[in-house]
Amino acid sequence: MAGNGNENTSGDFSFSAAAARDALPRITTEKGAKAPTPREVCQDDTAPRVNFQTIDELHSLQKKRSAPTTPLTNANANGLTGTSGPTTPVSGESMLQSVSASLASLTRETGPKLIRGDPATAAKVAHVPHTPTSVPAADVSDSGLKFTHVLHNLSPAELYEQAIKYEKGSFVTSTGALATLSGAKTGRSPKDKRVVKDETTAAELWWGKGSPNIEMDEQTFLVNRERAVDYLNSLDKVFVNDQFLNWDPENRLKVRIVSARAYHSLFMHNMCIRPTPEELENFGTPDFTIYNAGKFPCNRFTHYMTSSTSVDINLARREMVILGTQYAGEMKKGLFGVMHYLMPKRKILSLHSGCNMGKDGDVALFFGLSGTGKTTLSTDHNRYLIGDDEHCWSETGVSNIEGGCYAKCIDLAREKEPDIWNAIKFGTVLENVVFDEHTREVDYSDKSVTENTRAAYPIEYIPNSKIPCVGPHPKNVILLACDAFGVLPPISKLNLAQTMYHFISGYTALVAGTEEGVKEPRATFSACFGAAFIMLHPTKYAAMLAEKMQAQGATGWLVNTGWSGGSYGSGSRIKLAYTRKIIDAIHSGSLLKATYRKTDIFGLEIPDEVEGVPSEILEPINAWKDKDAYQDTLLKLAGLFKNNFETFTSHKIGDDGNLTEEILAAGPNF
Ligand SMILES: Nc1ncnc2c1ncn2[C@@H]1O[C@H](COP(=O)(O)OP(=O)(O)O)[C@@H](O)[C@H]1O
Numbered sequence: 179m180a181g182n183g184n185e186n187t188s189g190d191f192s193f194s195a196a197a198a199r200d201a202l203p204r205i206t207t208e209k210g211a212k213a214p215t216p217r218e219v220c221q222d223d224t225a226p227r228v229n230f231q232t233i234d235e236l237h238s239l240q241k242k243r244s245a246p247t248t249p250l251t252n253a254n255a256n257g258l259t260g261t262s263g264p265t266t267p268v269s270g271e272s273m274l275q276s277v278s279a280s281l282a283s284l285t286r287e288t289g290p291k292l293i294r295g296d297p298a299t300a301a302k303v304a305h306v307p308h309t310p311t312s313v314p315a316a317d318v319s320d321s322g323l324k325f326t327h328v329l330h331n332l333s334p335a336e337l338y339e340q341a342i343k344y345e346k347g348s349f350v351t352s353t354g355a356l357a358t359l360s361g362a363k364t365g366r367s368p369k370d371k372r373v374v375k376d377e378t379t380a381a382e383l384w385w386g387k388g389s390p391n392i393e394m395d396e397q398t399f400l401v402n403r404e405r406a407v408d409y410l411n412s413l414d415k416v417f418v419n420d421q422f423l424n425w426d427p428e429n430r431l432k433v434r435i436v437s438a439r440a441y442h443s444l445f446m447h448n449m450c451i452r453p454t455p456e457e458l459e460n461f462g463t464p465d466f467t468i469y470n471a472g473k474f475p476c477n478r479f480t481h482y483m484t485s486s487t488s489v490d491i492n493l494a495r496r497e498m499v500i501l502g503t504q505y506a507g508e509m510k511k512g513l514f515g516v517m518h519y520l521m522p523k524r525k526i527l528s529l530h531s532g533c534n535m536g537k538d539g540d541v542a543l544f545f546g547l548s549g550t551g552k553t554t555l556s557t558d559h560n561r562y563l564i565g566d567d568e569h570c571w572s573e574t575g576v577s578n579i580e581g582g583c584y585a586k587c588i589d590l591a592r593e594k595e596p597d598i599w600n601a602i603k604f605g606t607v608l609e610n611v612v613f614d615e616h617t618r619e620v621d622y623s624d625k626s627v628t629e630n631t632r633a634a635y636p637i638e639y640i641p642n643s644k645i646p647c648v649g650p651h652p653k654n655v656i657l658l659a660c661d662a663f664g665v666l667p668p669i670s671k672l673n674l675a676q677t678m679y680h681f682i683s684g685y686t687a688l689v690a691g692t693e694e695g696v697k698e699p700r701a702t703f704s705a706c707f708g709a710a711f712i713m714l715h716p717t718k719y720a721a722m723l724a725e726k727m728q729a730q731g732a733t734g735w736l737v738n739t740g741w742s743g744g745s746y747g748s749g750s751r752i753k754l755a756y757t758r759k760i761i762d763a764i765h766s767g768s769l770l771k772a773t774y775r776k777t778d779i780f781g782l783e784i785p786d787e788v789e790g791v792p793s794e795i796l797e798p799i800n801a802w803k804d805k806d807a808y809q810d811t812l813l814k815l816a817g818l819f820k821n822n823f824e825t826f827t828s829h830k831i832g833d834d835g836n837l838t839e840e841i842l843a844a845g846p847n848f
């Protein structure tokens with residue numbers, strides 16, 4: 179049915195003229211019942227003329243055909259007319275052929291039969307002519323006979339409708355965001371992230387202890403790929419996003435995301451760079467493709483599989499397969515891993531950092547693991563936001579990889595983080611939050627579903643975002659650590675060797691939630707503040723960072739956004755307002771002029787004063803009641819740093835042997 183399904187289209191409604199004179203009109207609904215003649219009803223000349231004779235016609239008027247910037251040549255040639263379902267302003271056939279090629283089974287057919295549009299409404303849409311295969315007709319299976327509908331680059335409004343209609347757990351919140359549930363997984367699954375080890379990647383990538391790359395072979399990847407593709411093709415419809423990564427036009431990547439849920443499609447719409455209609459028309463073949471089968475599990479009898487979840491990357495095929503998890507963050511962080519492989523090949527450094535720029539063009543990077551404050555601190559009302567999570571640093575400056583932000587929203591408060599609060603509106607995906615069943619007001623303090631509640635919104639939802647998201651070379655490199663031990667100073671200035679030491683160490687207390695199974699903060703070391711995403715050995719990225727910082731004269735800083743006055747449990751988290759003051763002082767340059775003194779053991783330079791921050795907290799021991807406990811904890815943490823760094827002591831960093839020595843000496847001394 180073409181309409182919304184509520185109206186009766188098989189018979190006309192009409193008033194019985196005779197009954198209307200003396201009683202309530204009787205409604206007759208018999209098919210073919212006569213409409214009143216003009217003489218029998220009151221003529222009201224003020225009523226506007228209508229342009230429809232039937233309900234179907236009325237409904238067809240409601241939706242205006244999208245005005246594409248390029249003609250719908252293929253669609254027109256097929257006699258395509260506007261349908262009442264979601265439409266796409268791109269040429270029909272070439273897109274369908276391209277998607278069909280993406281979704282081709284590797285063993286049976288050249289590609290599934292695809293139709294554009296929503297199966298519920300798209301009866302009259304064009305489909306791709308099914309290319310005959312070399313397989314004899316007798317071998318054709320049922321799957322070869324069915325059509326799969328493709329919902330290509332739908333708009334947020336269309337995706338809302340799809341989600342609300344078909345995906346349980348989808349609701350509009352009081353501010354217009356789309357609340358969704360990500361299912362059993364509410365965080366990434368790093369233990370299920372695999373990378374194909376072939377001749378090339380065996381030599382190039384980081385494998386073994388500490389590496390995030392769990393190996394799998396090509397054959398197993400193809401088994402999982404086939405499983406995902408078969409699942410997607412078995413559905414009535416799939417969502418396809420064709421988008422870009424990286425705002426640096428010379429190093430842009432074309433990505434295609436095939437998924438089963440409107441939630442995933444809207445998430446990636448927000449997180450990747452959105453093409454213009456012209457760019458979409460000329461999209462061509464993607465550089466990288468994700469097959470996201472979501473809740474459909476991997477087969478545990480498949481070699482290498484250790485659970486029903488597997489997130490698999492094949493760099494040679496430029497493909498990623500997701501089985502058994504609906505957590506959308508896997509897609510964005512999976513692509514980030516790919517950039518960590520591709521960009522260094524072009525002498526571009528990929529960074530797990532936030533990035534913003536002051537009015538005078540001073541750029542700051544914010545490195546840090548999940549929950550340390552990249553998103554919160556790079557979103558600063560007084561500065562331009564370049565991006566909150568993934569960047570590239572090239573010969574010409576910095577560029578954001580993404581087109582959106584992914585903010586944690588546990589305990590989100592309007593007063594503390596107004597820009598993020600206001601970004602949660604129509605178009606934003608709100609994952610796993612709890613809301614009032616009637617008012618649909620979100621309770622950001624509610625952890626019933628998970629601690630890792632999230633909002634994904636397009637970067638332009640932040641009022642002072644810098645579009646295009648590029649900037650000059652960074653002036654400040656801020657390393658964020660959320661120190662659950664409460665012994666690192668809230669702010670310290672680092673020399674280059676110390677910056678490298680802490681960059682390679684990548685210390686934080688992992689905050690609960692973002693990774694599966696972590697319920698309490700615990701000390702963690704993650705090389706380059708993103709070991710889960712890097713592909714090469716950490717020292718490769720460190721050498722590039724050192725070279726760039728040296729060339730640009732950038733200053734390194736270590737900021738503890740974690741505990742003060744005691745460890746987690748006895749101390750308390752440093753107030754966000756204080757951390758913001760510290761960051762302000764870094765940006766303004768005033769902190770460079772402060773007087774510093776060196777701490778024992780870690781040898782960190784701490785300032786005597788920061789405007790707006792109580793001086794007692796600048797030296798951690800002062801904030802602790804139990805001074806012995808402080809010393810013990812400090813030594814304990816220093817020991818953890820030393821242990822962790824053992825694996826790096828045999829690696830040379832850059833061409834300069836001196837730097838390696840200096841870095842080794844920049845760690846704790848005790
Ligand atoms: N002093 C602080 N500095 C930074 N963030 C803080 C601080 N205190 C509390 N927070 C909270 O910690 C979380 C930091 O998360 P987020 O900025 O999303 O981290 P990331 O982007 O690095 O994963 C936010 O929920 C923020 O409100």
Ligand SMILES: C=C(OP(=O)(O)O)C(=O)O
Pocket residue numbers: 366507511547548549553567584692
């Ligand atoms: C999405 C993530 O990013 P972050 O927590 O760094 O914002 C993640 O680590 O899963």
Ligand SMILES: [Ca+2]
Pocket residue numbers: 241242243244260261262263265
């Ligand atoms: Ca239409």
Ligand SMILES: [Mn+2]
Pocket residue numbers: 549552553566567584585586
């Ligand atoms: Mn973040």
